[in-house]
Ligand SMILES: Nc1ncnc2c1ncn2[C@@H]1O[C@H](COP(=O)(O)OP(=O)(O)OP(=O)(O)O)[C@@H](O)[C@H]1O
C-alpha cells in the first residue's frame with residue numbers, strides 16, 4: 001500500500017506542476033498581458049512601462065517560479081477589474097460554491113447508492129423501473145428549467161423559500177436539490193449496473209451458501225466490489241459540482257466561483273481566471289487521487305498486494 | 307439418520323424458447339456418513355438439482371416436489387427463504403470454480419470466519435482458531451499468516467482447498483460438492499479428491515459428490531445415482547453398478563472408462579451415439595430410447611416404470627436381466 005501511495009502521490013505532484021504551468025501560460029496565450037493591463041487607451045510606452053514594472057520582460061521560467069512562489073503563499077496577484085487582491089475575491093466566493101457543491105453531492109450520493117442497490121436486486125421490478133424513470137428525467141430535464149420551475153412553485157407561489165441569494169441557509173435548499181438531481185442519475189446507474197453484475201457472481205453465491213443474512217451479503221460482499229467504478233465517477237461528479245455551476249448560480253443569484261469565472265472571462269480579468277482555473281484543477285487532482293486511493297483501499301489487487 | 311429424502315423433484319426454467327424442464331422427477335436419498343455420487347453427462351441437470359438442494363437455484367425456476375426432507379426439515383413447497391435455517395447450519399456446499407467463488411476484495415480469514423461468527427455467534431478469535439485448524443487439515447501451510455491474505459495470493463489448487471475449508475467451517479452434516487475439481491489440473495484433482503474422501507470419512511459427513519470422473523466414483527462412492535435428461539435412471543451400490551450396470555445408459559458410461567493396462571493405447575473408447583433429447587418438449591417414452599441399442603417401440607411409447615433392485619432401482623423397460631432376479 002505504501003509503495004502504491006507514494007507512487008500515486010508522485011504522479012499527483014507531477015500533474016500539479018503541469019497544471020500550474022498551464023494556468024500560468026494562460027496569461028500569455030490570450031495576448032500581451034501588458035497591453036491588456038494598459039487598457040484600450042494605453043500607448044505603446046505605457047505598455048512598455050507596465051511590462052517592466054510587472055516583470056513581463058524577464059525569462060518565462062523566472063516569471064513562472066516567481067508566480068509559483070507567490071501562489072504558494074496565497075498571493076494570486078491583483079484583479080484588474082476589481083483592483084483588489086484576487087485571493088480576497090476568491091475567498092468571498094469559494095464558500096458559496098463549496099457548500100452548494102458539497103451538500104448537493106452528498107445528497108445525490110445518499111439517494112443514488114441505496115436506490116441503485118434496491119433497483120439492482122430486482123432488475124425490471126417496480127422499484128427498478130421507478131428508479132430508472134427518476135434517472136432518465138434527471139438527465140433529460142435541463143437544470144436551468146428545473147431551477148426556474150422550482151423558484152416559481154416553491155418561492156413565488158408558496159413562498160416557502162427565498163427565490164434568490166444565499167444570505168440564509170434556506171436559500172441553498174432549491175439549488176442544492178436541483179444540482180443533486182442532475183448529479184444523481186449517473187451515480188445511480190453505475191451503482192445499479194455494478195450491483196447487478198456483482199450479484200450474479202459465484203462469490204456472492206458462496207457468501208449465501210455460508211448462511212450469511214441478506215444484508216451482510218449485500219453490504220459486506222457485493223457493495224464493496226460494485227462501488228469500485230462508482231468511486232471514480234463520484235470523484236469527477238464532485239469535481240464538477242465544486243467547479244460551480246454557472247447556470248445554477250445564475251438562476252439562483254448565488255455569488256459562487258462558477259459565476260466569478262464566467263464574469264471574469266468576459267471582463268478579461270485574467271489574474272482571477274487564472275486563480276480559479278488553478279484552484280479547480282488542483283481540486284480535480286486531489287479528487288482523482290483520493291478516488292484512486294479509496295479504490296486501492298477497497299481492492300487489494302489495485303494496491304498491488306502480492 | 308436420513309439427511310435427505312427427496313421424491314419427485316421437478317425444476318423448470320422459463321426461457322425464450324419455452325419452459326425448460328431441466329429436472330423431471332428426481333428421487334434422492336442420503337444417509338448420514340454416506341457418500342453418494344451423482345453422475346451423468348453435461349446438461350442433464352446435476353448442478354440444478356444440487357442448487358435446488360441448497361435453496362440457491364435460479365430465482366426464476368419453478369420448483370415442485372413430493373416428499374422433500376432435508377436435515378429433518380420438510381422443505382416441499384417452501385420458498386428460498388426457508389433455506390436460511392439450513393445453510394451454514396448443517397448444510398454446506400463446495401462449488402465448481404475456485405477461481406471465481408472467493409470474493410477478491412476480502413481477506414481469506416474474513417471469508418472463512420464470517421459464516422460461523424454469524425451462525426454460531428463465535429468470537430473472531432475462536433472462529434480464527436477453527437479456520438487455522440481446518441486450513442492445516444486441508445494442507446495449507448503457515449495457516450495463521452495466510453488468513454490475512456487475499457484469494458489472488460493463492461494458487462488454483464490452494465483456492466479449492468480454501469473452498470473446502472470454508473464449507474467445513476460450519477461443521478456440516480451434509481456436504482454437497484459440485485464437480486469440485488474440474489477447474490484444476492489432473493495431478494491436483496487427485497489430491498483434492500483424496501483430501502475430500504479423507505475428510506468425509508474422518509468427519510462422518512454425508513457427501514453428495516457430483517462428478518464426471520468415474521474413476522473417482524469407483525474410489526470413494528458408497529452409492530451411485532446415474533442421471534439422464536433430468537431423471538435418475540439408475541441408482542445402486544457403487545460396487546454393483548461398476549460390475550453389473552442395469553441400465554443401458556449406465557452400461558455405456560462404464561464402457562467408456564479406459565482401463566489402464568487393458569485398453570490398448572490409441573484405441574478409441576466406445577462412445578454413446580446420438581444426443582440428449584431437448585428438454586423443452588415433453589418426452590413421451592424413455593428419454594434414452596433414441597440412443598439405446600435396444601430401443602423398441604414400447605420404449606418410445608411409454609415411460610419406463612421403476613424396477614426395484616436389491617441395492618437400488620432402475621428405470622428401464624429392458625434392464626439387464628440377471629440383476630433384476
Ligand atoms: N439459470 C439457468 N437458466 C436457464 N437454463 C439453465 C439455468 N441453469 C441451468 N440451465 C439449463 O438446465 C439444464 C441442466 O443444467 P445443469 O447445470 O444442471 O447441468 P449439469 O448436469 O450440471 O451439467 P454439467 O455437467 O455441464 O455441469 C441445462 O440444459 C442448462 O442449460
Ligand SMILES: [Mg+2]
Nearest residue numbers: 352353354484
Ligand atoms: Mg454442473
